[in-house]
Amino acid sequence: MAKAKSIVKSFNRTNPWNGFTHLGSLIATLMFVWSLVRQYRRLLPYQLRVILEKYCQRALPFVNPYVQIRFSELCSENLMCTELYSDIESYLSYHSSTQAKRLKADLLKNSQSKLALSVDSSEEIADEFQGIKLWWACGKTMSSTGSPSLHNKTRYYRLTFHKQHRDLIIGPYLSHVMKEGKAIKVRNRQRKLYTNNGPFWKHVVFEHPANFETLALEAKQKKEILEDLITFSQAEEYYAKIGRAWKRGYLLYGPPGTGKSTMIAAMANLLNYDIYDLELTSVKDNAELRKLLIETTSKSVIVIEDIDCSLDLTGKRKQTKVKQEVEVPKLPKLTRPKYLTDREPKPSQVTLSGLLNFIDGIWSACKGERLIVFTTNHVKKLDPALIRKGRMDKHIELSYCSFEAFKTLAKNYLMLDDHQLFGKIGLLMKQTKMTPAEIAEHLMPKTLPPDPQVCLNSLMQSLEAAVERARLKVGETIIKNTEITAIVEETKEENKGSTGHTGLQIQTALPLAAGEQHDKEPSTKPVVSDD
Numbered sequence: 371m372a373k374a375k376s377i378v379k380s381f382n383r384t385n386p387w388n389g390f391t392h393l394g395s396l397i398a399t400l401m402f403v404w405s406l407v408r409q410y411r412r413l414l415p416y417q418l419r420v421i422l423e424k425y426c427q428r429a430l431p432f433v434n435p436y437v438q439i440r441f442s443e444l445c446s447e448n449l450m451c452t453e454l455y456s457d458i459e460s461y462l463s464y465h466s467s468t469q470a471k472r473l474k475a476d477l478l479k480n481s482q483s484k485l486a487l488s489v490d491s492s493e494e495i496a497d498e499f500q501g502i503k504l505w506w507a508c509g510k511t512m513s514s515t516g517s518p519s520l521h522n523k524t525r526y527y528r529l530t531f532h533k534q535h536r537d538l539i540i541g542p543y544l545s546h547v548m549k550e551g552k553a554i555k556v557r558n559r560q561r562k563l564y565t566n567n568g569p570f571w572k573h574v575v576f577e578h579p580a581n582f583e584t585l586a587l588e589a590k591q592k593k594e595i596l597e598d599l600i601t602f603s604q605a606e607e608y609y610a611k612i613g614r615a616w617k618r619g620y621l622l623y624g625p626p627g628t629g630k631s632t633m634i635a636a637m638a639n640l641l642n643y644d645i646y647d648l649e650l651t652s653v654k655d656n657a658e659l660r661k662l663l664i665e666t667t668s669k670s671v672i673v674i675e676d677i678d679c680s681l682d683l684t685g686k687r688k689q690t691k692v693k694q695e696v697e698v699p700k701l702p703k704l705t706r707p708k709y710l711t712d713r714e715p716k717p718s719q720v721t722l723s724g725l726l727n728f729i730d731g732i733w734s735a736c737k738g739e740r741l742i743v744f745t746t747n748h749v750k751k752l753d754p755a756l757i758r759k760g761r762m763d764k765h766i767e768l769s770y771c772s773f774e775a776f777k778t779l780a781k782n783y784l785m786l787d788d789h790q791l792f793g794k795i796g797l798l799m800k801q802t803k804m805t806p807a808e809i810a811e812h813l814m815p816k817t818l819p820p821d822p823q824v825c826l827n828s829l830m831q832s833l834e835a836a837v838e839r840a841r842l843k844v845g846e847t848i849i850k851n852t853e854i855t856a857i858v859e860e861t862k863e864e865n866k867g868s869t870g871h872t873g874l875q876i877q878t879a880l881p882l883a884a885g886e887q888h889d890k891e892p893s894t895k896p897v898v899s900d901d
């Protein structure tokens with residue numbers, strides 16, 4: 371103030387140039403102070419920094435080289451404000467957790483365990499984009515009512531940058547902030563498992579621990595599936611370029627207990643997707659199916675489990691309509707909460723063509739990425755049209771446990787990389803078939819901490835019993851086949867006596883081993899064909 375008064379006085383004196391000299395030196399001092407404030411702002415106490423910045427900006431409105439943009443949480447004219455504000459919030463909370471000294475911690479929405487960190491209102495964080503420095507700060511303003519009550523305060527973020535970078539910041543930088551903010555939101559969101567009760571989706575929080583690391587599969591098959599999923603999730607531009615909807619169909623098939631449901635959970639966890647578990651038998655007709663599917667969101671896996679049991683979708687398309695009128699569909703496995711299954715099932719009118727139309731048509735109109743997964747124990751029963759490439763792009767067979775897959779389970783359940791019993795178990799596994807679910811059951815600890823010896827012994831005994839059963843079965847079949855051969859030989863002799871021509875050929879097949887897949891042709895009976 372004293373300096374300002376002396377400047378005014380200096381104008382009144384005989385030489386007015388003195389006044390300009392004083393004014394110039396004041397501006398230079400202020401600019402120097404301000405540049406110091408901006409450079410060392412993080413070292414100054416927050417309150418002092420705010421006061422200095424405020425006075426410097428007021429005193430130097432015409433030479434201020436910095437531009438500020440304010441992003442309010444609420445603005446009446448444009449509803450997208452909130453969306454933009456929340457993108458910035460996610461972006462900053464992610465970046466600030468490593469730099470900011472004052473952070474606010476909250477629990478993520480619908481989560482009891484995940485923390486959400488955000489910048490405290492008195493904190494400013496610096497960011498860098500293409501070598502350019504800029505600063506974000508947050509604050510609150512009074513709403514138009516001017517009431518000091520908390521509800522009338524609007525939160526905002528303020529971005530400060532040098533005016534020479536205006537184009538770069540307003541264009542590419544803000545797009546980058548919004549894109550990253552959205553991606554961070556997706557990563558942090560609480561994922562959901564939706565199930566339909568008739569035409570409505572209901573959801574519960576999806577927190578399945580399955581992942582590809584713990585999935586017992588051959589390494590080669592696992593790698594192939596992982597690469598396929600990751601390539602799909604990164605191919606938005608490619609799909610747009612070739613004019614295809616961003617979707618991919620997977621058919622998982624194999625005997626019960628080979629990990630089909632577990633793999634779906636691992637897929638959803640890998641890509642951070644929601645799951646829509648579609649219960650076709652409770653969908654009234656094709657229109658209801660369309661409604662349900664249009665309501666699914668992007669970044670989701672739409673699952674139809676046991677598609678062969680869901681409806682009469684297994685025969686040829688022409689036959690389907692006739693059959694539907696008389697057949698009551700089987701109920702699927704009851705894995706869903708009770709409140710979701712309270713609607714009495716009525717025969718569904720959903721047709722195979724309704725389902726095909728959905729897979730091919732509807733998605734093209736819905737933005738975003740989706741996987742559709744069918745599972746079945748009986749792949750050969752399915753109509754080829756349903757699972758042809760282009761609809762179900764990838765067919766994955768999940769089969770009995772190999773020794774390699776067993777080692778994954780042993781590592782997972784018993785923290786074992788190797789054990790003296792592994793060799794014997796490996797040999798037994800070559801002679802019989804066991805599903806990963808059966809093996810996992812043996813490896814489940816009987817005591818805590820787990821005793822690997824007990825679990826492996828239990829598995830070995832079970833494998834030995836299965837090998838023995840298979841051996842007995844082979845023995846029985848050989849005896850049966852010998853008897854049949856003897857009968858046929860007798861018949862041949864009799865025929866020779868009467869016609870002189872045998873007319874019969876006999877083929878015998880090996881018996882089914884323990885747990886043989888249901889799809890295979892029955893092979894215990896000799897096939898008799900007439901020449």
Ligand SMILES: Nc1ncnc2c1ncn2[C@@H]1O[C@H](COP(=O)(O)OP(=O)(O)OP(=O)(O)O)[C@@H](O)[C@H]1O
Pocket residue numbers: 584585586587625626627628629630631632633747806807808810
């Ligand atoms: N490949 C696997 N890797 C790890 N665990 C597995 C695997 N397969 C099965 N399991 C274990 O067995 C249990 C049953 O497996 P899951 O329900 O995934 O089999 P499924 O093939 O879907 O059976 P279904 O055809 O009867 O629906 C799972 O909870 C999991 O613990």
